[in-house]
Amino acid sequence: MKLGGYMGKILEVDLTAKKSRTFPTGEDLIRDYVGGRGFVAKLLWDLVPRGADPLSPENVVVIAPGPLTGVFVPASGKVHMGAKSPATGGYGDSNMGGHFSPEIKYAGYDALVVRGKAEKPVVLVIDDDKVSFEDAGDLWGKGAITAEKILKDRLGEDFQIAVIGPAGENLVKFACISHDFGRQAGRTGVGAVWGSKNLKAVAVRGSRTIPVAQPKEAFSKAKEMYKTCFHKPGFKTWTPYGTAEVVDWVNKVGAFPTKNFSTTYFERHNRINGQSLKERILITDKGCFGCPTPCGKYSRAQTRLGEVLVEGPEYETIALLGGNVALGEIEEVAYANRVADELGLDTISAGNVAAFAIECFEKGLLSREQIGRNLSWGDLESVVYLLEKMARREGIGDLLAEGVKVASEKIGGGSERFAIHVKGLEWSGYEARWAPAMMISYITCDVGAHHNRSWAITFDVAKGRDSLEGKADKAIELQHIRPLFDVLGLCRLQWVEIGFELENYAEIFPMVTGLGYSWEDLIKVSERIWNLTRAFSAREIPGFGRSFDYPPARFMEEPVPDGPAKGKFLARESVDRLLDDYYAKRGWTKEGIPTRSKLSELGLDFVAEELEKDGYSI
Amino acid sequence: MKGDPAKIRVTLSAMGHSAQYFPGGSGKVEIYVTPPRTLEGILEDLCVAKDLFMFALVEDKKVGFDYVPRDGDEVVLVSPVMGG
Ligand code: SF4
Numbered sequence: 001m002k003l004g005g006y007m008g009k010i011l012e013v014d015l016t017a018k019k020s021r022t023f024p025t026g027e028d029l030i031r032d033y034v035g036g037r038g039f040v041a042k043l044l045w046d047l048v049p050r051g052a053d054p055l056s057p058e059n060v061v062v063i064a065p066g067p068l069t070g071v072f073v074p075a076s077g078k079v080h081m082g083a084k085s086p087a088t089g090g091y092g093d094s095n096m097g098g099h100f101s102p103e104i105k106y107a108g109y110d111a112l113v114v115r116g117k118a119e120k121p122v123v124l125v126i127d128d129d130k131v132s133f134e135d136a137g138d139l140w141g142k143g144a145i146t147a148e149k150i151l152k153d154r155l156g157e158d159f160q161i162a163v164i165g166p167a168g169e170n171l172v173k174f175a176c177i178s179h180d181f182g183r184q185a186g187r188t189g190v191g192a193v194w195g196s197k198n199l200k201a202v203a204v205r206g207s208r209t210i211p212v213a214q215p216k217e218a219f220s221k222a223k224e225m226y227k228t229c230f231h232k233p234g235f236k237t238w239t240p241y242g243t244a245e246v247v248d249w250v251n252k253v254g255a256f257p258t259k260n261f262s263t264t265y266f267e268r269h270n271r272i273n274g275q276s277l278k279e280r281i282l283i284t285d286k287g288c289f290g291c292p293t294p295c296g297k298y299s300r301a302q303t304r305l306g307e308v309l310v311e312g313p314e315y316e317t318i319a320l321l322g323g324n325v326a327l328g329e330i331e332e333v334a335y336a337n338r339v340a341d342e343l344g345l346d347t348i349s350a351g352n353v354a355a356f357a358i359e360c361f362e363k364g365l366l367s368r369e370q371i372g373r374n375l376s377w378g379d380l381e382s383v384v385y386l387l388e389k390m391a392r393r394e395g396i397g398d399l400l401a402e403g404v405k406v407a408s409e410k411i412g413g414g415s416e417r418f419a420i421h422v423k424g425l426e427w428s429g430y431e432a433r434w435a436p437a438m439m440i441s442y443i444t445c446d447v448g449a450h451h452n453r454s455w456a457i458t459f460d461v462a463k464g465r466d467s468l469e470g471k472a473d474k475a476i477e478l479q480h481i482r483p484l485f486d487v488l489g490l491c492r493l494q495w496v497e498i499g500f501e502l503e504n505y506a507e508i509f510p511m512v513t514g515l516g517y518s519w520e521d522l523i524k525v526s527e528r529i530w531n532l533t534r535a536f537s538a539r540e541i542p543g544f545g546r547s548f549d550y551p552p553a554r555f556m557e558e559p560v561p562d563g564p565a566k567g568k569f570l571a572r573e574s575v576d577r578l579l580d581d582y583y584a585k586r587g588w589t590k591e592g593i594p595t596r597s598k599l600s601e602l603g604l605d606f607v608a609e610e611l612e613k614d615g616y617s618i
Numbered sequence: 619m620k621g622d623p624a625k626i627r628v629t630l631s632a633m634g635h636s637a638q639y640f641p642g643g644s645g646k647v648e649i650y651v652t653p654p655r656t657l658e659g660i661l662e663d664l665c666v667a668k669d670l671f672m673f674a675l676v677e678d679k680k681v682g683f684d685y686v687p688r689d690g691d692e693v694v695l696v697s698p699v700m701g702g
Contacts, residue, residue: 233694234633236678246699249672315701429701455700461669462639496700499634499645 004213005067005513006030010043011109013124013131015197016057016116020131025110030515032603034525036066037486039111040082040093041532045607047113050539054086054189055171055196057117063104063162063202064111066489067513068505070102070210070289072222074229075491077101077289081185083193087173087349087403088424088448090537090544092188095452095486096162097288097296098180103160106206118198121169123151125159126204136200140169143342144178151203159203165344167391168195172401174349174426175391178341182296182311183288186346188425188447213514221508225500229292234498239285241274242295243315248273250319254565255431255438255457257324259377260355261420261554264431265563268328272318276330286311293494301334305380310338313347319429320351325358326377336383343391349403352426354386356404356419357396365413371396417553422449423537433555434568435460437471440578443549444475444592446533454478455496468574472582480526487526528602531586531594535607538593539614545591549579593618625650626689628660634697636670657693658683671695 009022033042040062052058062082069076079101085092104112107128114124121136139147144165151161160179167175168191175191176184185191194200212218229235238245250256251269258266270276281301287294300309313321313333321340322333340347360366361375368374372395375382389397399407404426408419420427425448432439441454454475463470481502485492488509494500506519517525538544550556556572583590587598596618599608611618629648630640637645641664651660661668661683674681675694687693 232633233631233675234696237633237675237696238699243699243701246672246701249669249698253669315699451701458636458639458670458698461667462636493701496635497697499637499697 002211002213003030003514004211005071006035007105007108007110007208007210009109010111010113011126011131012113012115014116015114015118015122015124015133015199018118018133022109032525032528034067034487034522035110036064036069036078036080036489037093037483038525038529039064040080041091041529041536043111043113044082044084044091045532045536047115048084052084054084054089054193057115057197059084059193059196061114061190061193061197061199062111063114065101065104066487068509069489070105071212071512072219072290073490073508073512074222074225075288075291075293075494076489077291078486078489078491079104079185080486081177081190083190084540085188085190085425085447086171086192087189088537089541090423091533092190092447094176094185094187094190096177096179096183096185097491098160098183099289100160100162100179100204101489102289103204103206105210106208107204108206108208112202114197114199116197121198121200123201123203124199125155126202128206128208139200141166144344145181145342147201148178148181151201155203156205159205161201161203163201164191164194164199165342165391167344168192169200170391170393170401171195172345172391172393173403173406174346174353175344176346178344182286182341184341184346186348187450191344212512214511218508218511221504221511225504225508226292228504229494229498229500232498232500235293238497239293239295241278242297244274244277244297244313244318246274246315247318250430252564253457253461254434254560254563254568257319257427257429257431259326260324260352260359260418261427261431262359262418263562264433264560264565266323266326266328269323271328272322272330272333277313280330281334288491291491293498295493299334301331303331303335303380305335305384308335308338310334310341313337316429317347317351320348321354321383324351324355325383327380327383328378332380335380336387339384339387343387345387345391348428349426350387350390352420353390353400353404353407354383356407356415357386357400358382359418360411360415363413365411365415366396417557420449420552420554422551423548425449430455430457432551433560433570434465434565436465436468436570436574436578437474439551439555439570439575440472440582441475441478443551443575443579444479444582446530446537453482455482468577468581472578472585475582476585479530480523483529484522484526487522487529524602528604531599531602531604532607535594535599535604535611538616539610545593546579549592550575589618622650624652626653626687628687629692630660630695631692632671632695632697635700636695636697639670640664640666651687654686656683657681657685657687660687670697672698
């Protein structure tokens with residue numbers, strides 16, 4: 001049977017030679033990795049030369065929709081973007097919504113691979129089969145949102161555009177890729193990789209139809225899926241506020257990043273919560289391709305620094321550019337959000353870095369002279385100043401642009417204790433000193449301290465927040481389910497937020513693709529990818545293993561000083577117990593490297609051979 | 619207990635991922651309680667942590683965990699938003 005959901009070819013672009021070619025989407029690639037995140041992981045494994053500098057022309061960018069992207073499955077507009085990460089030196093990827101992903105399929109491709117480095121800044125323009133390299137000299141230095149608008153005016157509204165801002169151009173290790181004036185592939189510094197290739201933007205337009213294996217059945221199932229979404233009780237409560245809804249709850253359970261994660265309860269949380277957003281700054285809702293539950297919030301905010309229009313702020317931005325730097329008004333958070341978006345900074349990492357700098361200043365580890373001004377908590381000017389400096393690598397910004405890990409190593413003075421990251425990636429919006437399942441989720445996440453692979457605080461609440469039992473199992477279960485959405489090219493929020501049943505996806509997948517995979521088969525694919533991304537980091541980072549999986553000392557040694565989690569911390573022995581349990585359940589060595597037998601079971605013998613060559617005893 | 623005139627009937631349904639932690643994992647229970655009993659008290663009786671939910675809805679209106687259900691109320695408990 002002819003496969004549906006796939007366009008049959010991958011576009012490979014060489015920026016150095018200004019040439020492109022296509023190659024068929026391999027049957028093995030589809031069978032074992034399915035699409036999206038799976039294609040990113042496998043193509044990076046195959047194409048990135050061992051030991052490549054992430055910011056050199058040798059690094060490879062892979063951009064991949066999933067097999068369900070762009071057909072009529074609800075919320076099927078997600079794209080996965082990957083490269084060897086300049087933030088961690090290991091496997092890096094990030095996911096983005098909007099309308100970019102379906103357009104890649106309409107142009108005829110299952111993935112884009114970008115290699116080399118353009119001599120001068122370029123926009124890669126993909127118009128169905130036609131691939132061109134347009135001069136981006138006049139766009140270099142322009143903000144991400146501004147540049148996207150110029151390109152829309154220049155190329156036409158029907159082009160979908162992904163673009164970097166000054167942070168990407170200046171190789172800031174947490175630069176993001178921006179699209180649709182407020183959607184980002186934020187994490188792991190993928191924007192810096194684009195910058196290192198002189199790639200300002202990718203513009204795509206397509207006119208093809210995506211084949212579907214059983215169109216009648218798939219269409220009727222998709223219709224039923226939309227209907228079910230609209231009738232879920234959560235539909236009415238979740239959509240008006242989006243992710244900002246959860247701010248009060250995260251404070252209530254003592255997990256809200258506050259003042260560089262020094263504490264976990266922000267007393268002004270009710271000034272930056274979903275209700276504040278809705279009542280004070282919201283203009284309208286905005287959604288990605290085919291989304292029944294638009295969580296994007298388009299806002300207008302007035303502050304003493306001026307007025308901004310911004311998509312957001314969503315929860316992560318409120319946590320990291322709100323509580324974590326102690327900005328206590330939603331308008332201020334929206335302002336900082338807009339500044340970061342235009343500069344092309346990941347708001348999660350940027351909020352961490354700004355908070356780290358403020359704490360260093362407070363503790364006398366960075367002086368006024370080094371910084372160029374005084375810094376204080378809850379001060380919008382301080383935050384905006386730091387964002388500008390880091391994005392442009394000016395003054396202290398040059399050091400901060402490296403991220404908290406490198407900055408703390410250079411600053412010293414014990415600042416490593418409060419550099420909040422894992423593997424070099426700054427921590428996202430849930431503090432985990434009193435949430436062991438969330439802690440093991442964060443520290444074992446394949447890209448660094450990110451919540452999106454496994455979010456497990458309610459499991460901690462349900463099973464006991466001091467207990468370690470079963471926490472590793474839960475993290476593993478979620479680390480297979482949640483990234484599967486990134487494989488399929490779908491948004492997972494309909495499942496996680498409004499309780500849309502997983503069975504729906506299992507049912508529609510074979511109808512669209514013609515692949516007779518059960519849900520369990522797909523979970524196995526997800527496990528294969530998880531082991532491959534771990535192995536990628538092991539291959540690329542000398543001495544990789546257990547020592548890379550610890551949280552910052554603050555979380556293991558400093559009791560939370562106040563709020564609902566007062567007195568709580570997760571001692572190193574407990575972290576070790578969690579890691580032992582996790583590695584054993586995964587079939588990894590005590591050092592956290594996939595064993596040969598686990599790799600064989602997953603059809604990854606070629607990976608085992610590489611790891612053995614590297615001297616890992618597996 | 620059904621049939622006991624001193625008791626009222628309350629239906630609790632959990633919306634979102636916390637539903638799995640309801641008794642039986644079904645996310646829905648119908649119970650008979652002796653009034654007045656707060657929502658928090660009812661959840662305690664069921665051994666369900668109230669922190670598993672952000673808030674509750676009765677007839678589409680937000681209520682706190684100090685809400686005292688009336689006979690026949692259908693209470694929807696909303697799970698925390700997890701984000702991306
Ligand atoms: S729920 Fe939000 S992120 Fe997901 S598809 Fe809809 S608008 Fe996009």
